[in-house]
Amino acid sequence: MVTLDSMQTYFAKAIQAGPRDVQATDPAITAAVVAGNARLSADAQLEIYREQFWLRHVNALVEDFATLHHLLGHDGFQRLCEDYLAAHPPTDFSLRDLGAKLPAFVESHSPYREDRLLADCARIEWAFVDAFDAPDAPPLDVSMLATLPEESWALLRLELHPSLQRVSLAYPADDLRAQVKAGEDAPRPEPEARCVAVYRGPDALQYVEIEPLAQALLDRLAKGATLGAACDDVATTEAITQVLEAKIGEWFQLWAARGWISRIET
């Protein structure tokens, strides 16, 4: 007897099967479970659901990783999806999180890992996904900065806005993403290391290149370090210390104005 549980287990395995997964179904079992009709065999009916599974999941990934899709072409991207979903079948109720592990997958699996631009694209595109619906947080009242006594600055802890994502890139994948999104000609770029911040502006998602030192500082502040400890940690040479001293005030104002700082603990 075919129980509800055994039917669903078989059916689920069958419709997740990629084109290279030839062992996923057994026509005899399918015929015993699925009725079929005069127009479509049991196998053909099951195939409708398999097609829809792949269409839906590949489309969701194309939507979130349009630049990666552009670079690989549709067939290449489809193959990436098959590899990725075989390693990480969807387990969350929402398609929103389907691509959460794709950047790490591209970075660590051959043949994708051999091309750093692919990983850069995946990481910057996922940063936009995370920034889009990250929790809300009220922006910092910038006027309170003026009231802080100078001696308290080193002990400040900053709460960064949850939408702020920081990505280190070996290629200008942020610009490539913008070109693809705008439907412009988007040739493969030359390597060019940069740090990019993605965040939620008042009306739309924004991205901006930031200095590597600023990124290092933000990363430490995000982990809960005080401003003083974070500065000490990144200032590994006298030259860096001088740059920090010259720029920290300007950065702080800029971060606050962009809404990157939600709260300050004194």
Next chain:
Amino acid sequence: MGFRHRHSIPDLGVGVGFRVPHYKHVLTNRPPMDWFEVISENFMVPGGMPRDNLKALCASYPVVPHGVSLSIGSTDALDERYLARLKVLVDEIDPPWFSDHLCWSGASGVHLHDLLPMPFTREAIAHVAARVRRTQDILERPFALENVSSYLTFTSSTMPEWEFLSEVAEKSDCGILLDCNNIYVSSRNHGFDPRAYIDAIDPTRVVQMHLAGHTDKGTYLLDTHAAHVNEETWSLYRRAVRRVGRVATLIEWDEDIPTWDVLAEEAARARQLRDEATTVDAAAVALGV
């Protein structure tokens, strides 16, 4: 007293799905529309524009959340994390009911993100009914199950779909979201009389109806929500309204989404047909025919 009356389910009129291409127009111009349905999962996120848009929509229109991921028929355990997040959303919207589909969407921990068909068996009825009761207990408000389009039937089924839906609704004491397009699509795919489906449903349990278009794939019809409602589905809707009365009706259009004006015209047609069907009935009662 029937489910609809017991829960004081209001007739919200005729609405449409709240979809991205129309966000700006709807939230800026507030065009006339009786109500909106939102896909629950699209708004079960921590923050950002989805939440802002939902708040703005709720400030101007009645809104009902409609889920696609409850997976009420799955033999996997009910996803309590999903239900907790759904409850937050539903409490925030405070709708007169919420809905999802009579289907399963995952097995063995994998979520397939589809509305997969159930076998129409006693085992499945008992299984789904218990889970619907649990869902209603957690959400603490009326719940409606929608019939889905299907492209296959199971050898194990022992009854027609309408009997299965009716028994699940009866045993779990939930409402029914009657999707006329899904009835039509399945009737064509499986060769049954769609009128028999409409005629078999307990009218007092129907809290809402769906109308949508589909795509003819040659050997089967696919429920795509990518076209106008076809004439056969309008005809089924007329039959359903005459049987059920005036209940909230929604036009679904999710692919090849048309301009707002086209969508609003489709809703206006449903409104007119609904008015005509119920007026004819009222006149017949008055004349004693």
